[in-house]
Amino acid sequence: xxxxxxxxxxxxxxxxxxxxxxxxxxxxxxxxxxxxxxxxxxxxxxxxxxxxxxxxxxxxxxxxxxxxxxxxxxxxxxxxxxxxxxxxxxxxxxxxxxxxxxxxxxxxxxxxxxxxxxxxxxxxxxxxxxxxxxxxxxxxxxxxxxxxxxxxxxxxxxxxxxxxxxxxxxxxxxxxxxxxxxxxxxxxxxxxxxxxxxxxxxxxxxxxx
Amino acid sequence: xxxxxxxxxxxxxxxxxxxxxxxxxxxxxxxxxxxxxxxxxxxxxxxxxxxxxxxxxxxxxxxxxxxxxxxxxxxxxxxxxxxxxxxxxxxxxxxxxxxxxxxxxxxxxxxxxxxxxxxxxxxxxxxxxxxxxxxxxxxxxxxxxxxxxxxxxxxxxxxxxxxxxxxxxxxxxxxxxxxxxxxxxxxxxxxxxxxxxxxxxxxxxxxxxxxxxxxxxxxxxxxxxxxxxxxxxxxxxxxxxxxxxxxxxxxxxxxxxxxxxxxxxxxxxxxxxxxxxxxxxxxxxxxxxxxxxxxxxxxxxxxxxxxxxxxxxxxxxxxxxxxxxxxxxxxxxxxxxxxxxxxxxxxxxxxxxxxxxxxxxxxxxxxxxxxxxxxxxxxxxxxxxxxxxxxxxxxxxxxxxxxxxxxxxxxxxxxxxxxxxxxxxxxxxxxxxxxxxxxxxxxxxxxxxxxxxxxxxxxxxxxxxxxxxxxxxxxxxxxxxxxxxxxxxxxxxxxxxxxxxxxxxxxxxxxxxxxxxxxxxxxxxxxxxxxxxxxxxxxxxxxxxxxxxxxxxxxxxxxxx
Numbered sequence: 001x002x003x004x005x006x007x008x009x010x011x012x013x014x015x016x017x018x019x020x021x022x023x024x025x026x027x028x029x030x031x032x033x034x035x036x037x038x039x040x041x042x043x044x045x046x047x048x049x050x051x052x053x054x055x056x057x058x059x060x061x062x063x064x065x066x067x068x069x070x071x072x073x074x075x076x077x078x079x080x081x082x083x084x085x086x087x088x089x090x091x092x093x094x095x096x097x098x099x100x101x102x103x104x105x106x107x108x109x110x111x112x113x114x115x116x117x118x119x120x121x122x123x124x125x126x127x128x129x130x131x132x133x134x135x136x137x138x139x140x141x142x143x144x145x146x147x148x149x150x151x152x153x154x155x156x157x158x159x160x161x162x163x164x165x166x167x168x169x170x171x172x173x174x175x176x177x178x179x180x181x182x183x184x185x186x187x188x189x190x191x192x193x194x195x196x197x198x199x200x201x202x203x204x205x206x207x208x209x
Numbered sequence: 210x211x212x213x214x215x216x217x218x219x220x221x222x223x224x225x226x227x228x229x230x231x232x233x234x235x236x237x238x239x240x241x242x243x244x245x246x247x248x249x250x251x252x253x254x255x256x257x258x259x260x261x262x263x264x265x266x267x268x269x270x271x272x273x274x275x276x277x278x279x280x281x282x283x284x285x286x287x288x289x290x291x292x293x294x295x296x297x298x299x300x301x302x303x304x305x306x307x308x309x310x311x312x313x314x315x316x317x318x319x320x321x322x323x324x325x326x327x328x329x330x331x332x333x334x335x336x337x338x339x340x341x342x343x344x345x346x347x348x349x350x351x352x353x354x355x356x357x358x359x360x361x362x363x364x365x366x367x368x369x370x371x372x373x374x375x376x377x378x379x380x381x382x383x384x385x386x387x388x389x390x391x392x393x394x395x396x397x398x399x400x401x402x403x404x405x406x407x408x409x410x411x412x413x414x415x416x417x418x419x420x421x422x423x424x425x426x427x428x429x430x431x432x433x434x435x436x437x438x439x440x441x442x443x444x445x446x447x448x449x450x451x452x453x454x455x456x457x458x459x460x461x462x463x464x465x466x467x468x469x470x471x472x473x474x475x476x477x478x479x480x481x482x483x484x485x486x487x488x489x490x491x492x493x494x495x496x497x498x499x500x501x502x503x504x505x506x507x508x509x510x511x512x513x514x515x516x517x518x519x520x521x522x523x524x525x526x527x528x529x530x531x532x533x534x535x536x537x538x539x540x541x542x543x544x545x546x547x548x549x550x551x552x553x554x555x556x557x558x559x560x561x562x563x564x565x566x567x568x569x570x571x572x573x574x575x576x577x578x579x580x581x582x583x584x585x586x587x588x589x590x591x592x593x594x595x596x597x598x599x600x601x602x603x604x605x606x607x608x609x610x611x612x613x614x615x616x617x618x619x620x621x622x623x624x625x626x627x628x629x630x631x632x633x634x635x636x637x638x639x640x641x642x643x644x645x646x647x648x649x650x651x652x653x654x655x656x657x658x659x660x661x662x663x664x665x666x667x668x669x670x671x672x673x674x675x676x677x678x679x680x681x682x683x684x685x686x687x688x689x690x691x692x693x694x695x696x697x698x699x700x701x702x703x704x705x706x707x708x709x710x711x712x713x714x715x716x717x718x719x720x721x722x723x724x725x726x727x728x729x730x731x732x733x734x735x736x737x738x739x740x741x742x743x744x745x746x747x748x749x750x751x752x753x754x755x756x757x758x759x760x761x762x763x764x765x766x767x768x769x770x
Contacts, residue, residue: 052663054592075666082667084660091764092682101678102668132763150668 003066004028005049005154005186010061012044012053019044019057020207026154026186031177031200033189036207042190046156049188050082051075065153065186081152081185083160083176087143089131095142096127102150114149121145137168144176148183155180157189161196173199214583215595218643219602221580225618225640226609230469232617237463243624244455257463262439267471269355269435270442274425274475277359278417281366284513285374288367290401291510293387302375304518308368310693310748311521312701314722315741317361317433318733319524321350322531324357327539329527335540344539351436358435362424364521373416374409376652381408399501403494418476419607425472426610429703429718433725442468443612447704450616451712458620465616472610525741531734551735555717566700566716566743569631573638574695577646578688584647585654586676589662594655603644611704619708629711637705638698646695653687686755686765693751697744717743 005026012019019041026032036042047053049063052075062071070078089098099114107113111127118126121141126134134142140160147155160176161169177200180187189200197204235241239250257263292298311319323329327344335341350357378384383405390400426443435441440448446468449461531537532551534544555563588594615637619629627633661683665675681688703718710719721736759765 050663050667074671075663076669076671078667079669080667082664084664088660088664090661090665090679090683092685092759092762094761101665101670104669130761130763146668152667 003186004030005188006062006064007049008062008064010045010048010059010063012041012048012057012059014041014044015056015058022061022205024203024205026188026202028184028186029181031180031187031189031202033191033197033200033202033204034207035190035192035194035197035204037192040207042192042207043158046082046158046188046190049154050080050156051078079151079153081147081150081155083143083147083155083157085159085163087131087134087136087139089134089139089142089146091131093131094127095123095129095131095134098131098142099127099146099149102146104151117145117149118142136164137172140164140168140172141175144179148179152185155185155187157187157191159191159193160189162191162193170199177201211583211587211590214580214587215599218580218584218647219599221639222602222605222643225637226605226614228621229614229616229618230609232619232621233462233465233613234617235462236459236617236620237466239459241459241462241620244458246459253459253463257460257467260445260460263442263445265439266442266445267467269439270425270468270471271475273355273359273362273427273441274421274472275478277362277366277424278421278479280359280363281370281420282413282417284363284367284517285370286402286406287398287506287510288371288514289374289405290398291507292514293397293401293405294384301371301514305368305372305375306748307745308365308518308521309372310697310744311365311525311741312697312718312744313361313365313427314429314433314701314703314718315528315737316365316521316524317430318721318725318737319521319528319741320357320361320364321433322527322730322734323520323524324360325350329523329530329542332540332542341540350434353436355436355441358431358441359424361430361434362427364517365430366420366424367517370413370416370420374413377409377412378405381405381412383409394499396500396503398503398506399499402501407490407494415601415604415608418479419604421475421479422472422608422610425475426468426612428612429701429722432722442471443610446612446616447707450619450708461616462620465610465613468610469613472613476608525738528734528738528741531730532738534731534734551731554732555735555739562715562717562720563739565631565714566718569635569638569706569716570696570699572635573642573699574646574692576635577639577643577695578650578692580643581647581650581691582654582681582688585651586680589654589659589680590672603647606640607644615704615708619711622709629709629713631710631714633709634706634714637709638702641702641705642695642698645698646691649694650684650687650691654684657683683765685758689751689754693744693747696747700740700744700747 007022007024010020010022022045024032034042034045044053044057048057048059051070051073053059062069064070065079070080089095090101093101095118096111096114099117100110103110103114115127118124121144123138123141123145126138126142131139131142157176161173164172173196189196191197236246237253239246239248239253288301292301321328325331326347326349331339331341331344339345386404386408387400390404391397395403427441428443428447431441431444435444439445442464446461446464449457449464530544533547533549535546535548535550537544584595618637622629622633657680661679662675665679666672670678700716701718703722706714706716706719715723717736717740721733721740724733724736756766
């Protein structure tokens with residue numbers, strides 16, 4: 001199999017203590033859920049895949065994305081998008097500015113495409129808004145939109161729903177997974193919420209401490 | 210390029226200090242071939258030690274270092290103890306920036322104009338309270354014991370210590386400490402000194418040593434408020450180095466070395482006293498006494514803090530009134546006739562001192578800011594924080610008496626053949642501006658969540674693009690504040706400008722201080738007010754610009770993310 005995200009013999013250690021080993025392939029449109037208590041190395045795994053692993057962590061193994069080895073590529077060349085607990089919309093840019101910042105340069109009609117995308121996400125006319133004025137749900141959707149418009153080839157989600165209000169969580173969750181599936185992105189979700197894993201509907205890996 | 214930044218910064222800070230110290234040490238033993246002295250010996254030192262009044266100069270410098278630091282620290286701690294977490298605390302925070310922005314010389318002039326026998330205070334109280342129809346014949350300013358000198362220094366060092374004490378209060382959980390102690394039945398002041406100060410003091414050590422160094426070797430305040438004969442040691446060294454008889458350079462060099470010794474001795478005495486107090490303090494903390502003169506100290510703090518603000522405010526007002534006064538008879542509280550003519554000299558020479566002040570401040574601060582940003586960005590990229598050694602290097606120019614190494618630096622520059630002038634002065638200012646820019650900016654820069662730049666990189670942007678598009682805009686507000694601090698520091702520099710400009714380059718600061726000896730109050734008022742207003746303007750711009758720029762970006766206006 002060449003498509004999707006492949007973790008080949010990945011081992012991550014903290015100094016001499018082994019944190020995790022993983023050998024997995026995530027197909028396009030599939031969500032792999034990684035569960036485990038805090039300290040088990042869930043977020044470290046995402047850092048490794050995105051290219052941010054630093055000392056004292058050590059990792060071996062390879063990461064392949066659509067057949068290409070990205071293990072040693074700089075983060076900006078990996079085409080791996082991230083979603084965090086917080087939407088992390090850049091506070092110095094407008095909502096539209098955030099999307100444009102994420103979109104690749106040199107494409108035609110970037111602004112029009114951003115505005116259309118906002119409308120599709122129920123955020124019509126939000127391009128000039130200050131991100132600080134968005135509700136929690138709106139900000140989550142804008143962050144997801146920024147990720148998708150940056151044209152990634154895989155997505156990594158680091159407990160993206162854990163800070164949302166209960167009544168919003170289910171909606172945002174299903175919305176997010178649907179959009180990622182539509183885009184055909186291989187996705188890794190890190191969480192300690194069993195409901196998240198269930199909603200993701202893909203394979204689940206449990207990490208031990 | 211970026212990797213070299215920390216080393217470059219260290220070299221800029223430590224290099225001139227080391228070279229300058231050596232440049233004073235060698236001639237102090239009689240070796241200065243440029244002037245035909247090429248035999249090592251102790252003759253210069255004998256001349257120095259037999260100079261009339263040298264003992265008084267040394268004692269005065271030593272005492273003003275210790276007394277100023279002790280009094281400033283006591284007051285800063287008292288104010289925090291009394292006002293911490295009260296409604297007035299917000300006022301205290303707000304009052305610090307403008308107090309800090311006013312250069313030492315302008316503050317000294319303000320105090321002189323306030324407390325002199327014919328000063329603003331005497332006018333406000335005469336004749337109804339004092340009965341004075343004529344200024345009393347009292348030596349208040351430039352008194353022999355250096356009391357007005359120390360008062361002037363305290364006025365500037367209290368806000369400095371307040372600033373450095375406020376920053377780490379959250380880090381040491383001061384609020385929780387106070388609440389816990391109060392819940393255990395301790396009075397506010399006892400609680401502060403028993404539970405907060407022990408955690409706070411170690412973080413204030415370097416700033417306090419810097420206060421001792423500054424106060425024991427200061428020149429600009431001493432020229433305005435200090436005794437004339439004998440003057441503080443640093444002033445005496447400056448006189449020697451300015452003497453047309455070039456052989457006085459040798460004794461000036463020895464005096465500069467002696468100044469190192471005096472400052473080091475003052476710091477050493479402080480360290481010894483600190484040890485004793487810490488030992489005694491432990492017993493006091495554990496004694497279980499719940500109060501520390503709560504009523505008396507509380508009242509003292511509530512009176513002295515407004516008094517400090519009021520005297521600064523009235524002093525500046527007095528400068529302003531003098532600057533516009535044509536006729537101002539004693540004991541009239543206000544001038545009876547006004548004029549703008551004193552401003553002519555300020556305006557006429559706008560291309561001179563005013564212009565020079567501004568371009569030197571912009572150049573020195575711009576360069577310092579670029580270096581500090583390069584260093585902090587390198588730190589963020591490599592994930593390695595500057596070590597303790599580098600932190601010390603940042604304090605080096607603040608811990609070493611200025612006259613001690615600047616004098617040697619001038620001798621060296623003359624030897625190498627670097628012409629004194631604007632470029633050299635601006636470069637010299639960097640030595641003093643750089644530490645303050647670093648101290649104001651590093652905290653906010655490091656607090657910026659690394660997740661922001663990581664996120665930007667996953668969106669496909671390179672490290673340098675992330676710096677310009679994400680990191681720099683997000684720390685724009687603290688960067689502007691650091692820039693304003695840098696400008697204020699540069700504007701206030703006297704000795705560097707004097708020595709490295711060889712007296713041929715004038716700024717508003719050198720101009721104002723040069724007038725001090727002459728005593729033309731109106732002219733002093735105009736120049737000192739200009740000197741005070743320039744940095745305050747810088748701060749006002751640094752506060753206003755982000756509000757304007759980010760008026761539609763609420764997330765940028767609160768605390769730094």
